[in-house]
Amino acid sequence: MAILKQLGWFFRQQWRQYLGGVVALILVAICNVIPARIIGNVVDAISAHRVVLGWLLVQIGIMVSAALIQYFLRFAWQKLLYGSSYVLERQLRSQLFHHFMVMDPSFYQRWRTGDLMAHATNDVEAVREVASYGILTLADSVITGGSMIIAMGAFVSWRLTVITLLPLPLLVVLSHHLGNKIHDAYGRAQQAFGRLNNKTQESISGIKVVQSLGEEEADLADFHHYVQQVLHTNLRAYFWDALFSPATTLIMGMAYIIAIGVGGWAVGQGQLSVGQLVTMITYLGELVWPLFAIGTLFNTLERGRASYDRINALLAEKPAWLPAPAGVSVPTGNMAVAIDHFSYPEEKDDVLHDVRFKIPAGAKIGLVGPTGSGKSTLLRLLVRDFDHYQGKISVAGQDIRQLPLEGYRQRVAYVPQNSFLFSTTVERNLRFGNPAASTQRLHQVTAAVAMADEVTAMPEQYQTMVGQDGTNLSGGQKQRLALGRALMKDAQLLVLDDPLSAVDAETAEQIEQRLEQGRQSLVMATSRLSTVSQLDWLIVMEKGTITEQGKPAALANQPGWYRDTLQEQLRRKRLEDDLNGQTD
Numbered sequence: 001m002a003i004l005k006q007l008g009w010f011f012r013q014q015w016r017q018y019l020g021g022v023v024a025l026i027l028v029a030i031c032n033v034i035p036a037r038i039i040g041n042v043v044d045a046i047s048a049h050r051v052v053l054g055w056l057l058v059q060i061g062i063m064v065s066a067a068l069i070q071y072f073l074r075f076a077w078q079k080l081l082y083g084s085s086y087v088l089e090r091q092l093r094s095q096l097f098h099h100f101m102v103m104d105p106s107f108y109q110r111w112r113t114g115d116l117m118a119h120a121t122n123d124v125e126a127v128r129e130v131a132s133y134g135i136l137t138l139a140d141s142v143i144t145g146g147s148m149i150i151a152m153g154a155f156v157s158w159r160l161t162v163i164t165l166l167p168l169p170l171l172v173v174l175s176h177h178l179g180n181k182i183h184d185a186y187g188r189a190q191q192a193f194g195r196l197n198n199k200t201q202e203s204i205s206g207i208k209v210v211q212s213l214g215e216e217e218a219d220l221a222d223f224h225h226y227v228q229q230v231l232h233t234n235l236r237a238y239f240w241d242a243l244f245s246p247a248t249t250l251i252m253g254m255a256y257i258i259a260i261g262v263g264g265w266a267v268g269q270g271q272l273s274v275g276q277l278v279t280m281i282t283y284l285g286e287l288v289w290p291l292f293a294i295g296t297l298f299n300t301l302e303r304g305r306a307s308y309d310r311i312n313a314l315l316a317e318k319p320a321w322l323p324a325p326a327g328v329s330v331p332t333g334n335m336a337v338a339i340d341h342f343s344y345p346e347e348k349d350d351v352l353h354d355v356r357f358k359i360p361a362g363a364k365i366g367l368v369g370p371t372g373s374g375k376s377t378l379l380r381l382l383v384r385d386f387d388h389y390q391g392k393i394s395v396a397g398q399d400i401r402q403l404p405l406e407g408y409r410q411r412v413a414y415v416p417q418n419s420f421l422f423s424t425t426v427e428r429n430l431r432f433g434n435p436a437a438s439t440q441r442l443h444q445v446t447a448a449v450a451m452a453d454e455v456t457a458m459p460e461q462y463q464t465m466v467g468q469d470g471t472n473l474s475g476g477q478k479q480r481l482a483l484g485r486a487l488m489k490d491a492q493l494l495v496l497d498d499p500l501s502a503v504d505a506e507t508a509e510q511i512e513q514r515l516e517q518g519r520q521s522l523v524m525a526t527s528r529l530s531t532v533s534q535l536d537w538l539i540v541m542e543k544g545t546i547t548e549q550g551k552p553a554a555l556a557n558q559p560g561w562y563r564d565t566l567q568e569q570l571r572r573k574r575l576e577d578d579l580n581g582q583t584d
């Protein structure tokens with residue numbers, strides 16, 4: 001029952017609908033009392049040989065009217081209760097989706113996609129069931145059950161009613177005992193479902209890798225293991241649930257035996273008419289549903305509680321970003337990076353330390369260094385993926401963490417190493433960050449990322465669908481579209497993480513030359529050193545810190561990682577050219 005209290009906010013919000021639904025249920029219960037009473041009267045009239053046609057027609061008329069009224073009332077409560085429950089579902093879904101939108105990357109490191117999807121689907125569904133079926137069964141079992149018991153007492157005999165219903169308290173004991181078991185078992189079943197979701201999502205996303213390595217069988221076996229877990233945990237939940245229904249039948253059976261035994265004896269003693277006994281047994285028949293309803297009610301409520309607890313645990317997580325003081329606007333100007341220390345959440349070792357450099361407005365800065373030296377991490381701090389570092393990154397002297405996140409991000413365009421494309425058209429992907437941009441701008445940007453000819457050659461040009469995460473495109477096309485999307489934004493700072501690694505050297509050089517001509521500030525990590533010579537400033541990172549920085553030409557002449565790696569890359573290039581020359 002705790003879940004009903006937890007959802008109190010929603011029932012208060014929708015009190016009119018729920019009140020209407022419950023009133024309709026009460027009226028249905030009242031209508032339900034009528035037929036048994038009439039059947040009893042008719043039986044007594046028949047036994048006394050005093051049935052008159054007119055009277056009989058009136059009785060039938062009353063029963064038909066009661067059935068018709070019930071029809072409309074049932075329609076009313078279904079519409080009111082079930083309709084409201086969909087409002088709850090909508091509210092929970094939007095709350096979750098909004099939460100997903102504002103959470104920081106460490107949240108997505110802790111939670112896997114499949115789990116989040118299980119929360120947004122199965123758990124929301126289980127809570128919705130509480131607001132519809134749960135309320136229905138609760139109201140119905142209390143109202144119908146209560147009215148039947150009152151009718152038994154009032155129209156037949158209070159003493160016989162009390163004796164007949166003596167086994168009922170067993171049901172309360174049983175539901176209390178089984179309730180917690182169902183709650184825990186259902187929680188485990190939902191967790192298993194989340195893990196299965198993760199597995200399905202990962203296998204489908206990685207299907208090309210699975211197939212190319214011939215690992216289908218192994219992956220199927222792995223999948224089967226997760227399916228087994230879901231099956232096992234659900235069977236466990238249904239085991240506890242299944243203990244309830246037969247118990248209800250048993251308790252009802254006992255009540256019938258008592259009613260027939262004690263009631264039959266009372267008829268023999270002349271304390272009860274046959275018609276009253278028939279009425280009593282018909283009412284008992286009407287009690288079967290409310291009692292079964294109590295069984296499913298506990299299941300629904302416990303499942304709903306377990307799911308609501310899971311949803312709340314998720315919603316209770318707060319984004320790690322620091323809230324900005326009110327009324328602060330985002331300044332423009334020179335930026336300065338001065339990071340003392342940074343380590344990833346739940347990691348002990350520093351990934352960055354003593355990283356200091358300046359980004360004058362409009363400057364084009366290259367970030368190079370061996371793999372794993374912290375280039376991507378540094379870029380992620382620039383775009384405020386993480387705020388928990390010691391030190392300061394500032395714009396016009398103001399710490400970026402003191403600025404409103406949304407406002408700051410509007411000024412920045414970021415292209416991560418593995419950029420994601422939406423499964424929509426080329427145009428909608430490009431316009432994602434700036435839907436209002438003009439067609440001229442769209443064409444300009446397409447040309448800037450050297451895609452104009454390729455887009456023209458596509459079957460539906462800008463309206464060509466790119467497939468899920470751009471599966472219909474080549475790696476280089478995907479990268480250039482992602483870069484184009486960032487350029488469409490007209491941001492003041494472009495943060496690019498090796499954005500052209502899959503693009504051939506010549507095209508990459510062309511694109512980079514255009515980037516260098518732009519007015520925006522640019523910080524670009526790259527693994528291709530031949531293309532950085534035109535940048536204003538070069539930063540070399542090794543083991544999480546800056547080991548060299550200066551103009552590319554100066555660094556090319558001083559001993560260090562940059563000069564060695566550049567010479568090595570140029571030597572290879574010459575070798576390749578020589579080999580190509582031989583084959584020409």
Ligand SMILES: Nc1ncnc2c1ncn2[C@@H]1O[C@H](COP(=O)(O)OP(=O)(O)OP(=O)(O)O)[C@@H](O)[C@H]1O
Nearest residue numbers: 109344347351369370371372373374375376377378
């Ligand atoms: N999300 C993360 N959680 C924990 N550690 C991470 C995370 N991302 C990166 N690291 C670690 O931080 C270090 C720096 O990684 P980073 O990706 O910044 O290097 P990089 O210079 O960009 O490498 P590359 O050139 O290969 O892209 C590595 O040791 C890496 O394992």
